[in-house]
Amino acid sequence: MSEKKIKDTKNILNDKELEFKRAKESNRADKIIKAIKEISSNLPNIDFHQLPQEVSDFIPVDIIVSELFGSLQSKSITKEQSNIDLQVIKSYTTKLNYVHRLLTLNNKVAWISNFEMTTLSKINIDDKIRTVKNISVQVYDMSLTASKDMLLSLSGSTDVSLLTTKTGEIKPFLSVSPLIPLGIHVTKHNEIILGVMEEGGTYNLTDKSCRKVILFGMDGIQKQSYEYDKHKQRLFTVPIRITSNVSNDILVINRTSDYDGRVVVLDRERHVKWTYQGHPQVNSGNKLFNPQDIVTTSVGHVIVNDFIRQAFHVLSGEGNVLTCKVMEDMEIIYPWSLDIDTEGQLWVGCESEDAKSCDAKLHTVKFS
Incomplete structure (x- = not known):
């Protein structure tokens, strides 16, 4: 240049x-x-060259300095990486301007929420969407329990709330006061993983900032807390979304600004196994990585949506890029939320192309 x-x-x-x-x-x-x-x-x-047949991989080595910083080494793209495919099966139109959060009960029933419209809706899905229940509540994040009830983090509340889905009743479940709950996830082992921050916090961290991920039992008793790594460095700025994988690792979308973020993956002993900050073909230069949601598959693959770039990043359980696909050509515009249903299909909740229009799309995607 x-x-x-x-x-x-x-x-x-x-x-x-x-x-x-x-x-x-x-x-x-x-x-x-x-x-x-x-x-x-x-x-x-900025012009990008076609993906090479090898990628840069972060490899830690044994000496102390390299353990802190690691090194970039070339790594061949495997057959597994070249066989990943994403295809839209069906698209539906909602009555929301964007689908902020999305939880599927099966391939025909889901809960969707809209933060701005202060609404949480249960929908039945066939040839079109039919709303069967509306609840007026401002949901920041939500996760299903083993009993198919829902744990909610709500705007401005220091409580995690429990929504009993049969009755629609919402009541406090556990408190993290004076902290505010953000991302929430219930694991397959019926544990609760919660991202928290201090009330009124910003992206500019101070000594008084408290940004961490807390592990609870379903009885509300804290089991573990993750705030600093083994080098006493902060792990998180704003932990907005959380999931887990087949290895019982904790995967967190950590926002570092309104338009940038990364994926942080921890084991249960606070060790950072890997991080991900986007793909150079899509996110280099000023095109920042803007993740909004994260899911894992039954075989351990990780799928992250990149809202502004309108791309899906598919990673292996070790953090290697399997594919990075811009979905605009498949008419997936501004993807906000992700979930995987009982049939293994990926569901994608989007924002309307015109943010003022209440016609946001909901897509089912075949992942293979």
Whole structure:
């Protein structure tokens, strides 16, 4: 890239940064999201080469300095990586402007929520969507229990709440006061994993900031807490989404700004097994990795949606990239939420192309 092009690009990025700061100062989520979309669609083009037949992999080695920083080494793409495929099976239209959270009970019944519209809906899905129950509640995250009831983290509350799905009753289940619950996940072993932060916290961390992931039993008793790694470094900035895998690892989407984030994977002993900050073909330069949700498959694959890039990142259980696919050509626009149903199908809840329209899509995707 020439010196002039670098200078021009820098000036454009400075202007875009100013636009985003103005939107952020409004403290309105719709204006911030709209600004991100407009900025990302008008950024300078950066040409990417086709994916190579080898990728860079982070390999820790034995000496102390390299254990801290690791090294980048070339690693051949395996046959498994080249065989991953994602195909849209069916698409449905909701009455929401975006599907913020999504939980499937099976391949015909799901719960969907919209944070802005303060609504949580149970839907039946056949040729079209039919709403069978609406509950007025502002859900930040939700997860199913073994009894098919739901644990909720709610806006502004220091409680995790229990929704009894048969009656629609919502009541406090456990408190993390004075902290605020964020991402929530119930494991297959019936444990609760919860991301928390202090009330009024921002992305700028201080000595008083408390950002951690807590493991509870279903009796509400804390089993473990994850805030710092073995080098006394903070693990999280804002842990917005959490899941687990077949190895019982904890996978967290950690937001580091309104438009950037990464995946952090821990074992139960606080060791960071791997992290992921996007694919160079999609997220290099100023095209940041913007993850919003994460799921794992029955064989341990990890699927992360990249909201702004409209891409799915599929990783192995060891953090290797199996595929990174932009889904816009399949008409998956602005994917917000993910879930895998009892048939192994991937469900994707999206935002409307026009954020003011209440016609957000819900897609079923075959993953093979």
